[in-house]
Amino acid sequence: MSAGHAHTEGDGHDHGAAHAHGAGGEPSLELVFSLACGVALLAGWAVERWGLAGPMVARACYVFAYVAGGWFTLREAFDNLKARRFEIDTLMLVAAVGAAAIGAWAEGALLLFLFSLGHALEHYAMGRARRAIEALAELAPERATVRRADTTEDVAVASLVAGDIVVVRPNERLPADGFVVVGQTSVDQASVTGESVPVDKEAVADAQAALAGFDKLAARHRVFAGTVNGSGAVDVMVARPAAESTMARMVKLVMASQQQRSPAQQFTEKFQRVFVPAVLVGVALLLCAGLVLDEPFTATFYRAMAVLVAASPCALAISVPSAVLSAVARAGRSGVLVKGGAPLQHLAKVTAMAFDKTGTLTEGKPRLTDAVPVSGVTDTELLALALAVEQSSDHPLAGAVVHGARERLGDQTVLPQVQGLRSITGMGVTGQVDGRPVHIGKPALFQQDGAPPPAELLQSNEALVAAGRTTMLVRHGERYLGVLGVMDTPRDSARGVVEALRAQGITRLLMLSGDNQRVAEAVAASVGLTEARGDLMPADKVQTIAALRAEGAVVVMVGDGVNDAPAMAQASVGIAMGGAGSDVALETADMALMADDLTQLPFAVALARRTDRVIRQNLWVSLGVVAVLIPSTIFGLPIGSAIVFHEGSTLLVVANALRLLRFRGPA
Structure with a gap:
């Protein structure tokens, strides 16, 4: 709703998110204030409507509604002004004060009630998407059973270090990233990789070698914090401390990714920086309309305040961040790590997709x-x-x-x-x-x-x-x-994935390989790619991607995140395979397929396209409402009606964005 809410957590404007969900599911303080504003507004209206008490009682109810409804808005407006930003919160307060100045206390209280209610619901929506990500980090247990010589000891998970041996009983959650050293089991690791069926695990032959090369360890040995053990009891050697687990790093990267602005977010922020001062100037000019029109100043002032309400682009400010965060949370539930809105919007427009061969299209072993x-x-x-x-x-x-x-x-x-x-x-x-x-x-x-x-x-x-x-x-x-x-x-799934990408309209599918041209062509033909380029050094892959982009293509590079990092950086979107096992994959790519599973690619493309559609819908609604309301209020639309349409559009774009949390995949 406010531009302040479109900023990142580090800018001091996220206090509402902190209140979005109280302990034990209690309603937020902001929502309580908003509801108190609504009750006071209703009481004041009832007193006026049926003459239940004198005018001062009704006025007192409205004043209380102003205080309750404007409390959090005033805090944000003050923060914005300290940062020399004139944003939507400021416009709302000016409009409410202006309404009171002309005696329209009920309309001003209604404005603050709907605005504060929209704030609270906005924070709920954003908080819900954030919690879908943050909840992953809370899956890991707080205590672990560590094997010490011939005995076991219960310790805090935070105290575990690489090399510790933890005992994991049937149906327990894994306390840390590591690998099996004793026993066999199956592990439900959907919370990290998105895999729908449990993955069989077995002990490594050489624990010290596995510890030194954990990133390259086979999936049948590796386990992750927060995943659920099956029916077998196993001993697991810890490979990473709790703060560096795959799940913890996923949460940190996703939360940090909110600082990456998508093209749509950049547009809305630039628009607001120009639009808000223009509205203030326009309202000031409207206040001078009495010099031209034969009407009392109260009518001129009322019209100016109505335009001020109508012109505040609350829905615009929240339309993009809410959609992006919902999409990132939905992707995370399916084992796709997305670093912000920019990769999503670029992926939605992909026209060419390039694949590394070894370890990406193929199994990575002869x-x-x-x-x-x-x-x-x-x-x-x-x-x-x-x-x-x-x-x-x-x-x-x-x-x-x-x-x-x-x-x-x-x-x-x-x-x-x-x-x-x-x-x-x-x-x-x-x-x-x-x-x-x-x-x-x-x-x-x-x-x-x-x-x-x-x-x-x-x-x-x-x-x-x-x-x-x-x-x-x-x-x-x-x-x-x-x-x-x-x-x-080739991977068993490679041909099906390529066919699914073709069905999504991506007709240019290339393989970039360091192997000889014959091998590259053979693998490409076996999985259905359109082009194969062999005998390429890493620098040659970068040049190939650059040439494609120079032709106007939106290029996605899919690789293993190690030797393909330069090419992924050159591409419009870099997607790394096997993010759950590779530090490099998580750090270098714009997106990572956590389960090393190619079948997540069509899902990621479909989600990106749906997100792009939702963003466009939200932008059309938010800008359209402003475009209609401004002339309507100039020609006499009452403040109350403008408020209802204005705040209704905000609730609509938030609800539309939340639909992404239920996205099921390509049709």
Whole structure:
């Protein structure tokens, strides 16, 4: 309602929010004052209407209504004037005093009653949205059971430090961010990540290594403060103190994000800075209308006060902040962290969306996708030899081969004995099996020893490379066994997400990758993207985003929040995957998908578009009412009617904004 309420919490104008909800759900003091104003107004009107007492009694009721209804408004107006701001609170007080000066005590009291009631309801609405966010921070328990050697001890959660072991019993809330070191369970972590089903958790193999690399720990080990344990009892090692938990940081970032002004908020604030002084000047000119018109000064003064009431853009001041805060709170409930109104409004207008490949569109870890033996060799022979050799290698691709081969062969296959295993830097590995050398590696490895691969094998290798695979040839002695294909496979949800984004009208969907162009094209084709650009360094991604924006596109960059941070900063909106596990993701992006779940993207776009529509609706209503009321009051609309329409529009925009808290997702 007042411009003062559109400011951030640090500007000294948020006392109403502090009263928005008393302890135990009691009504706010501001609402009590407003209702007292209404009761006094009704009593004064009844005394006048039916002559229940003398005029002084009615006047006393109105004076009391003025005091009760104007108390908080006067405080805000005083703060605004100290800051050299002429804002809506000041206009309301001037209008109320002016009404009293012409004897329209009832109209002035009605103005203050509706204005103060609107204030209280506005603070309730804003407070409700804030509490939807702040309530997350209160989910974590205050006490925790810490394991000390052979005993346990009950301690305050605030005293926990990294490395402490806490005991979490079935159905208890997790006291801190950490990872499971003993036991198995499932955890309901919807309050942090928005996931609708519990997530299975298991113990880590090396607790100290997990503590050092907590951000990179797999989701099956990691737990978060405030989430709910399932039926299994577990021991959890604390990775972060309570003040630095994911949930606590989410709340801090969201509350800080209110300082980021969206384009609509910037417009309303600039509008008010020009409009309010213009209204004061216009009212001063209207007070001089008696010099031109043949009418008593009381009529001139009444008209000027009516225009003053009509011209105060209360609804305009609250229309954007209420919508933004409601949307941010709604997004947070679904595991989408939004840092203010600007990202929401930009996301609503997105025309191009760029994705990092590794860890964003793909799982972020290679898998064995193909094992193609040459004629006369079985799959089992090829995979058994590869498994025997690679299981002693520490190369990332070796892990993919080992895991994939074991899945395909099972536990019954007898593996040959490998001796003399050594790595050939940048090429592959070699060893001895049954007295003959074994080589597994890049095709280039086999061009150097005078025994080139047969044409059949080269054709199979070329087909896999064309499909985006990283390939390894396998040779035992002089005999080639086949080729293995390894690939960082797309997420299961990637294609469905891309289709949903297309359905939302985003037709330009790109992948930006540091992998070679063939791999990039293969992954892009598998998930349905329109463009793929490979062989890109981080600086190249920034240039690509900049070129898209130069063409007039509103670009969203979706990445992992680490090496994609420069590109996300260059984009209109940067969205980080896996905010629940990454400090960098939370700090660098405009938005973060807390659960590392691509399916939240279409929801975020739909919410942004709905928010943008609500903001536009609110702006049209608030500006439209002012545009209609100003000429209406000039031509005789009474103050009482102007007040009803004016404050009614304020309540309407607040109610419209609160609808965002119930947003369900894309239709």
